[in-house]
Amino acid sequence: MPNIFVTADKMERTGRFIDTRFDLKNTDLGRTLYDEGHIEGAVFWDLNEDLSDLTKDEGRHPLPDKKQLQSLFEKSGLQYDDAIYIYDQGAAAFATRAWWILNYAGFKHAYVVNGGFEAMKDVGFSVTTEVPVFQKSTLDLQWNDDILVKRQDILHIIEGKRKATLIDARAADRYSGEFEPFDKVAGHIPTAKNYDWEQLRDGTKLVITSSILQKVPKDEEVVVYCGSGVTATPVYAILKEAGYDNLKIYMAGYSDWVNHHPIATGENQ
Template identity: 45%
Template sequence: MGKVWKSAKELKESNVRWIDTRFSLQDPNAGKKLYDKGHIAGAIYLDLEKDLSDMNKTNGRHPLPDKDKLKYLFESNGLQYTDHVVIYDQGGMPFAPRAYWMFCFAGFPQVTLVKEGYEELVEMGLEVSTETSSYPASTLILQWNEDILSTREQVKVVSETSNGVLLDARSAERYAGIHEPIDSVAGHIPTARNLDWELLKEDGRFKEAVDVLSEVEAVVKQDEDITVYCGSGVTAAPLYAMLKEAGYPKVKLYVGSYSDWITAYPVDNKLT
């Protein structure tokens, strides 16, 4: 199994760059307020909607920024490929995994999610600061990892040919179209299977991969080509990370997800 999550106790390197991704979908300003109130010393803040999404785009609720915008984001924060990028949020949330996927997409070779949420990190004695961290700008030649990104058209091919598996990370009720609180159309992408991302966590942190493996393997096998999606490409990110932790070799994320799919193609309500 790969090591996606590590405890802060396991971080011995001197080249750690802390990334704070705390956020609230109900209050988009809450994360930055929390950061300003106190964060791990040296951490920069990456906002789900200002940094990890391009909210001016229309392909889904949290669209992926263009590569030039991402490059500028990393360079303006002084990030280097030699850094060990270590990401946290409140704990058991999808925001750090979303950033994790994006750093992997940008080809950063050392990216880790910490098992602990911010409050737990503070209790462990990590140094806290209220100063906004800033670093000299870097210059990056990014090696984009296109193999972990799926587009709407690629997803359509999987849906129509069953050449691969679509995995819906939303609740069973949303997947089945019984309850749809956000999107204008209820259901799921045709042929998709369902694995609720909430099953991956308990008590404010993500479970160990070995503890969810039986539930995961009941839905998808290790040798399948898997594309994960959710409503807007955020809560599918923990599922992506957990599959990688569990040693699944071929996993992609459809960032546009269901909110992008319904703008162009029909949905299904039949349970697979």
């Protein structure tokens, strides 16, 4: 099996399936699509309701706490030895967000379906409107705390107390400070390099590109962030697939940082 990404034609038909389709501009769309038809056996995880805790004040899509995540996994009936296949609409950031969270919780057999829902349909996976019911599981989770950093860790990187490369996964005009649709100040975290996650998109797939391999050093710690911890995850996942080992995410992201510390503007480093 691949490390992270799998194409629909290489998947085990006996695995567990998670539908993470979503639209940041139409937050009800994912649930609507699921209700209209999903892969048989798939449970639905909503970005806002399941993969974020919007009651927290840590950016726009705060990571749920461990107790909340464990409840989600157990409610979904997941086991550590399950082969778990996560799909979204293809070449999006929602399946990789769920994959990262499962990786954070210690699941070793979670995969992103490259090509998404339509690719699974095309190779003959059954589609249904029936919502599956799984027996609740009981998990003894082994959390992978090393892959998550907090605001204070970022400050240490900027101050030179911790050696790491910061990668900003947002669009170049948001990084440079020319445009900001969500946060109160445009710009980026000081010292960060920019790599727009959308450069990884090839049709409905996410692919390793030569440009990201050239941009991101492989011989030191790399911390990826975006606006709110969603679009950083495709960059993280692709780097992991490319063999990068020392990877972290600042999940709270720029939307957290901008409320507490100064920012930088200017061209891509």
